[in-house]
Amino acid sequence: MQKRNLELRDINENEYIAHQESNLDQALGMGLSKDEFELICNKINKIPNQTELGIFSAMFSEHCSYKSSKKWLKTLPTKAKHVIQGPGENAGVIDIGNDQAAVFKIESHNHPSFIEPYQGSATGVGGILRDVFTMGARPIALLNALRFGSINHPLTKHLVSGVVKGIGGYGNCIGIPTVGGETNFNKSYDGNILVNAMAVGLAQKDKIFYSAATGAGNPVIYVGAKTGRDGIHGATMSSAEFTESSSEKRPTVQVGDPFTGKLLLEACLELMQTDVVLSIQDMGAAGLTSSSVEMASKGGLGMHLNLDLVPIREEGMTSYEIMLSESQERMLMILKPGSEEAAKLIFNKWDLDFANIGEVTNTGRLVLDKNGFEACNIPINPLVEDAPEYDRPYEILQNKKIIKSDDFQSNQTLNDILIKMFKSPNIASKKWIWEQYDSSVMGDTILCNGKSDAAIVKIHGTETKKSLGKGIAMTTDCTPRYVKSDPIIGGMQAVCEAARNIAASGAKPLAITNNLNFGNPEKINVMGEIVGSIKGISQAASTFNTPIVSGNVSLYNETNGQGILPTPVIGMVGIIDEVESCLGISAGNNNTLIILGQKQNFTEGWLGCSLYQEIIIDDFDGAPPPIDLRTEKQIIETIMTLNNNKLLTGAHDISDGGLLTATCEMLFENRLGLNVNLPKTLLSSNSKDHLLHSWCFGEDQNRIIISTNESEKVVSLLKENLIDYYILGTTNTSSNLNLNELDTISIKEIYNINKSTIPSLMDTYKS
Amino acid sequence: MKVEVNISLKEGVLDPEGQAIDNTLRNLGYNNFDNIRTGKQIILNIDETDENEVLKQADKMCQELLVNIVIENYQINIIKDK
Amino acid sequence: MKVEVNISLKEGVLDPEGQAIDNTLRNLGYNNFDNIRTGKQIILNIDETDENEVLKQADKMCQELLVNIVIENYQINIIKDK
Amino acid sequence: MRTAVAIFPGSNCDRDMAVAIKKITGKSPLKLWHKDTEAPNLDLIVIPGGFSFGDYLRCGALAARSPIIKNIKNHVSRGGALLGVCNGFQILIEANILPGSLVRNKKLLFTCRETTLEVQDSIQSPFLSSFNTGDCLNIPVAHNEGNYIANNELLKELENNGRIAFKYKKSSEIETDYNPNGSLNDIAGILSENGRVLGMMPHPERSISSLHGGTDGLKFLTKSIEQIVG
Numbered sequence A: 001m002q003k004r005n006l007e008l009r010d011i012n013e014n015e016y017i018a019h020q021e022s023n024l025d026q027a028l029g030m031g032l033s034k035d036e037f038e039l040i041c042n043k044i045n046k047i048p049n050q051t052e053l054g055i056f057s058a059m060f061s062e063h064c065s066y067k068s069s070k071k072w073l074k075t076l077p078t079k080a081k082h083v084i085q086g087p088g089e090n091a092g093v094i095d096i097g098n099d100q101a102a103v104f105k106i107e108s109h110n111h112p113s114f115i116e117p118y119q120g121s122a123t124g125v126g127g128i129l130r131d132v133f134t135m136g137a138r139p140i141a142l143l144n145a146l147r148f149g150s151i152n153h154p155l156t157k158h159l160v161s162g163v164v165k166g167i168g169g170y171g172n173c174i175g176i177p178t179v180g181g182e183t184n185f186n187k188s189y190d191g192n193i194l195v196n197a198m199a200v201g202l203a204q205k206d207k208i209f210y211s212a213a214t215g216a217g218n219p220v221i222y223v224g225a226k227t228g229r230d231g232i233h234g235a236t237m238s239s240a241e242f243t244e245s246s247s248e249k250r251p252t253v254q255v256g257d258p259f260t261g262k263l264l265l266e267a268c269l270e271l272m273q274t275d276v277v278l279s280i281q282d283m284g285a286a287g288l289t290s291s292s293v294e295m296a297s298k299g300g301l302g303m304h305l306n307l308d309l310v311p312i313r314e315e316g317m318t319s320y321e322i323m324l325s326e327s328q329e330r331m332l333m334i335l336k337p338g339s340e341e342a343a344k345l346i347f348n349k350w351d352l353d354f355a356n357i358g359e360v361t362n363t364g365r366l367v368l369d370k371n372g373f374e375a376c377n378i379p380i381n382p383l384v385e386d387a388p389e390y391d392r393p394y395e396i397l398q399n400k401k402i403i404k405s406d407d408f409q410s411n412q413t414l415n416d417i418l419i420k421m422f423k424s425p426n427i428a429s430k431k432w433i434w435e436q437y438d439s440s441v442m443g444d445t446i447l448c449n450g451k452s453d454a455a456i457v458k459i460h461g462t463e464t465k466k467s468l469g470k471g472i473a474m475t476t477d478c479t480p481r482y483v484k485s486d487p488i489i490g491g492m493q494a495v496c497e498a499a500r501n502i503a504a505s506g507a508k509p510l511a512i513t514n515n516l517n518f519g520n521p522e523k524i525n526v527m528g529e530i531v532g533s534i535k536g537i538s539q540a541a542s543t544f545n546t547p548i549v550s551g552n553v554s555l556y557n558e559t560n561g562q563g564i565l566p567t568p569v570i571g572m573v574g575i576i577d578e579v580e581s582c583l584g585i586s587a588g589n590n591n592t593l594i595i596l597g598q599k600q601n602f603t604e605g606w607l608g609c610s611l612y613q614e615i616i617i618d619d620f621d622g623a624p625p626p627i628d629l630r631t632e633k634q635i636i637e638t639i640m641t642l643n644n645n646k647l648l649t650g651a652h653d654i655s656d657g658g659l660l661t662a663t664c665e666m667l668f669e670n671r672l673g674l675n676v677n678l679p680k681t682l683l684s685s686n687s688k689d690h691l692l693h694s695w696c697f698g699e700d701q702n703r704i705i706i707s708t709n710e711s712e713k714v715v716s717l718l719k720e721n722l723i724d725y726y727i728l729g730t731t732n733t734s735s736n737l738n739l740n741e742l743d744t745i746s747i748k749e750i751y752n753i754n755k756s757t758i759p760s761l762m763d764t765y766k767s
Numbered sequence B, C: 001m002k003v004e005v006n007i008s009l010k011e012g013v014l015d016p017e018g019q020a021i022d023n024t025l026r027n028l029g030y031n032n033f034d035n036i037r038t039g040k041q042i043i044l045n046i047d048e049t050d051e052n053e054v055l056k057q058a059d060k061m062c063q064e065l066l067v068n069i070v071i072e073n074y075q076i077n078i079i080k081d082k
Numbered sequence D: 001m002r003t004a005v006a007i008f009p010g011s012n013c014d015r016d017m018a019v020a021i022k023k024i025t026g027k028s029p030l031k032l033w034h035k036d037t038e039a040p041n042l043d044l045i046v047i048p049g050g051f052s053f054g055d056y057l058r059c060g061a062l063a064a065r066s067p068i069i070k071n072i073k074n075h076v077s078r079g080g081a082l083l084g085v086c087n088g089f090q091i092l093i094e095a096n097i098l099p100g101s102l103v104r105n106k107k108l109l110f111t112c113r114e115t116t117l118e119v120q121d122s123i124q125s126p127f128l129s130s131f132n133t134g135d136c137l138n139i140p141v142a143h144n145e146g147n148y149i150a151n152n153e154l155l156k157e158l159e160n161n162g163r164i165a166f167k168y169k170k171s172s173e174i175e176t177d178y179n180p181n182g183s184l185n186d187i188a189g190i191l192s193e194n195g196r197v198l199g200m201m202p203h204p205e206r207s208i209s210s211l212h213g214g215t216d217g218l219k220f221l222t223k224s225i226e227q228i229v230g
């Protein structure tokens, strides 16, 4: 033994070091705890060498093991008749009829995007696309949920600019349309921005590919880009809290190469047309380590790889570096034996590396050779099965304080408030952002960015004589203010808003992917936010029969002890049978606006936790607006019925900023006017009256505004079904929003403010 | 004084552009070359006469804007008029 | 031999990137500079020992691919190892 | 009608263009791969949009050195019609099939949006002969480098000899943002000397449905194809 090691040292000094026994200090340095280190030694019956330790530390990281959240993720509803594949694979899969399936997932790239906004967000998009096409699906749409710090924070504009360029840089180049998403600003994200990217793909139902390895002796194939020293230990880094000094310890940043990503996409899909791929897994976080371990573990098998055969970009890479590299645009596959040559031709055609690096074994062990020596030999089970699962203490804090409208003594008019609303980058048009995304490539985009509450992309090739075809609707939503004040209601609300958005675009909600972004789970109230929102999400998702089929968890979003607002982002997918029946938000002239879900005698709106409150007191407080899941479900079903009867011209849900803000947004495109039908009790108020303000800006839930030119039929249908409704008025061409004699708002003026807020904020910042 | 800032990717950082150029050159029949790396160059005049002062200012500009110090290295040269 | 190719826009050709950098630097409070121009740098090894031969080959690469001679100038330097 | 779409690694509007052509001719266009050195006789070749070779070095530069380009040049010298859209336009310029340069958008931002194109008073061209000077088409753009530049001499040559096909059109006096990339004289597309090669930044293939993007692109492509067949 001694002699062989000496020989290895002669071959490669660094590789020799990687083969040496590790110790507790090194384990701590890699983010493992003392208990975890001891567990590892016990389970593998030896002290791991440094490569082995690196592999354990990656697999035990929060990012790969979900050690803080696993217990609770298991409680999510994940089943329904239309679910083909729930959580546990690279992406979730649902049945959308016609033997087709939608494949989708959301994933965070928060920490990398803070360090290097362009590359961090670009590789986030690349990563989520690989998760989707690994399953055999052609990606057809991208969305993103972004959270930045206060717009006045010195880093914010730099981060916005870089992240938006990075998302566009990858998505535009690879040629998948970016059709939706959300962007919000809050000071809690000053040091921890959130970049969550969602991808949706389309596959044949009977041609889904999975990651479980099969068949001892089958070849293990590496394809894609070469391995470099990119982002080594990214998985552990993204699970650690930021401190001042972490900017010093920066690992090499991963650089996205969307061009190679495009080649990999085409090559993989081309190979998948044949029947030689037995299993396939992308190399995401923790690269070759997590892909090989997960494939082997899911198949209950082992893997024997020769790392000398891995295509590398830099000289002298050690086994440790090869296993932990997070170089982008790579995949691992198990092929039918004998098919290697034919498969290789496809990858060569696309100028990609193709290497047979080992084989599947039935030993249940991960064995790695390097320079003719064994660099790693460990059982696979403990890497996955024995990864710690914590039952962390938690306390769900629910703010029950009711804020009454007369708590606000504002001396501002409705017009003043509306101007402030649309000067807030949280409400203002995000056109500056989405114009930088190619939203129409692939030629199937029907509704996107800003035109509707959810994006709609046609399913290619489903045209019939009668219809332009079926479509997939998608959206991402979360209102962190609500989650902070009451995690359970906040979790529910995110699902409700998503479902409402899908329905308001004319589609039927089907299933969910979610991205749980939180602070440090070792803090009892942060853990409470996690548990609470999972409870809320579960209740709402069960009510709508929209199970969770995939997702991602991002914890430790804290800087110097300051956590982000809890942000469980819901990505929802729905289906529309005939895309021509889709609904945008813009009302036409002479349309009647009717609020579904608003009682006739409704006069006091819910201002607790509202954007109105944030604008007046620059903070938020009190209980969030309550949610009634049954009502929500009814409203969603009602709008679907109304639309099936072809009674609607548009729809828009009431959310951030309340009724008046939503109304303005419906009037903008055609610069229309409206005489608002105010409840009698408010007729005698004045434009600064707090009760009137609460009616206009309250964020009471379960409401959608519809526009129609068949108001009588709509009303009779609503009455028949006992749905609360309130007629807001009929649009006209005056461009004025009149609230009786109380106030007149110029839609043109608000429209211009809405349009110019973000460009003018970003214009003062260049590059 | 005329100053030239040469900006290159740090060693080990992927240079997809360099790779693509490498491929095309090979397709065009070149093959006795290797190690292509791409970089940027920014040339400007700084209105100072003291070399040290010029270097100091250029360095500040690099740190503050011109260079992405997470993934890039840079080098500042004073260009002497010929 | 290591070669550096510096590629710059011809005089009079619009340099939007240079303009944007100029603006931003001024916004950041710099003002004693002018004439910012941006360019590209390509560094590669050519497997030849004769300087003239190296320059000749590099020049051919520039003409054939690396440079858009309609709007760009270029200059080839041999980098001597230190 | 024999049509083909040329595909480079990184092309991403090839399928969209094929869908549009099939909608018009009823037949899918042939696919030419960038390494193909032989191609049958064709009436129209389209170089679609995308990011050929990742847009590395200069947009279109690496694609313009592909083997297929020789073929395309032969096709042009035989009098075949050639359309380059977006990245296709960039490739035509890099391949010296059309003159001038396309540089970064003035605002240095990728831009995806609607534009209005005005048909110019041009030389005889199958792409434009069904339109009148001053006709307007609403067709979207999506690009990072569509800022057309040319020296004075070339600009004069283009303007005076009817080689400008389209310009971005200002719809009102106050509109400042009508030109999405800052191109010289608002140029959106130019023609070869004989009018049979057209390079344009806007994407007609993205404007073929009344539900999204309108149908002006379809109208343009349909009329072009009719004229090419003659």
Ligand SMILES: Nc1ncnc2c1ncn2[C@@H]1O[C@H](COP(=O)(O)OP(=O)(O)O)[C@@H](O)[C@H]1O
Residues within 6 Å of the ligand: A063, A064, A073, A076, A086, A087, A088, A089, A090, A091, A092, A105, A107, A131, A284, A285, A290, A514, A515, A516, A548, A549, A550, A551, A552, A553
């Ligand atoms: N919040 C969540 N809800 C449901 N499933 C989740 C959630 N977070 C992660 N998952 C599932 O756990 C699995 C591992 O996800 P992840 O570690 O993000 O994969 P990757 O290897 O692509 O990074 C996936 O199947 C994912 O869908």
Ligand SMILES: [Mg+2]
Residues within 6 Å of the ligand: A090, A131, A282, A284
């Ligand atoms: Mg994955």
